[in-house]
Amino acid sequence: MLTANAYAAPSSTGDLIPTTIERRDVGPHDVLIEIKYAGICHSDIHTVRGDWGPQQYPLAPGHEIAGVVTEIGSDVTRHKIGDRVGVGCMVNSCRDCENCRKGEEQYCLNGMTGTYGAVDRDGTITRGGYSSHVVVTEDFVVRIPDGLELDVAAPLLCAGITTYSPLRHWGAGPGKKVAVVGLGGLGHMAVKLASAMGADVTVLSQSLKKQEDGLRLGADDYYATSDPATFETLAGAFDLIINTVSAPIDISSYLQLLTLDGALVNVGAPAEPLPVNVFSLILGRRSFAGSAIGGIRETQEMLDFCAEHQLGAEVEVIPAEKINDAYERVLASDVRYRFVIDASTLG
Known part of the structure; x- marks a missing residue:
């Protein structure tokens, strides 16, 4: 077993503290990664604090991992020592169900294995990227293109793919009007990506304090949702709304901003339910949907897209x-807009 330096939460209420964790030996299909950078996602905080259910502690979070391959198993073909690679929100799945065979491992019918706080196929509890090293099966490791620095690439493994996947699925591109609710870790990447795809992009934020940033990142317009006039001005304006906020909002009011057949897609994950007035859906044949991360194939596609468009x-x-x-x-x-841990400081 490999011992790795890490930070872990001892309980749902305690601070994260320095510790050591064990990583499994490198198996035939495994890759050992020396972690260089790990992003801090709002999901880490929700999970550590038990917002999404009870956890096993100590809990070492982190699912935005960028690093370098330092060892490979005897049967590994996808990666070699020295490769710049990333690991996102999952490290395994059943590989056999219909969704896995389609390359949608994130929707594994038997449950994908999260990068931390999950029970892996061998019965062990996974531990995340707030650590010096990680061992992952090669099928769940992606290549980070040379055009992306590792620090700005790390958040792409969650914030990037979480927004890229619905933008692609719902057809963001030229001629489409896309609104992004919230300009945080997820939102700022949604703006960058939708703009690079050729869509007309509007940021909907509580206030105008980040307006300059939003326009710099690629937005065409920026509105404050604290102003009731915003919802009158923009009624029926958007083909697609990506809600990145991890807190309750009035979904029915935002649905009114969609055009006929428009879709509001939730990627933020508040702990509380989000009630919806069904007439907000019926009267415009609108959709209220959700989206998780992408599969491994789509995650690689996203990284290549970001490198091509110089998006970090x-x-x-x-x-x-x-x-x-x-x-x-x-x-x-x-x-503004993602904290990234320098893994060399873990000790």
């Missing part, structure tokens, strides 16, 4: 000792 996340790189401060700042929306 906007990051603030921090040492590991600042993780707990970063959590508080994420909750206060005091980050």
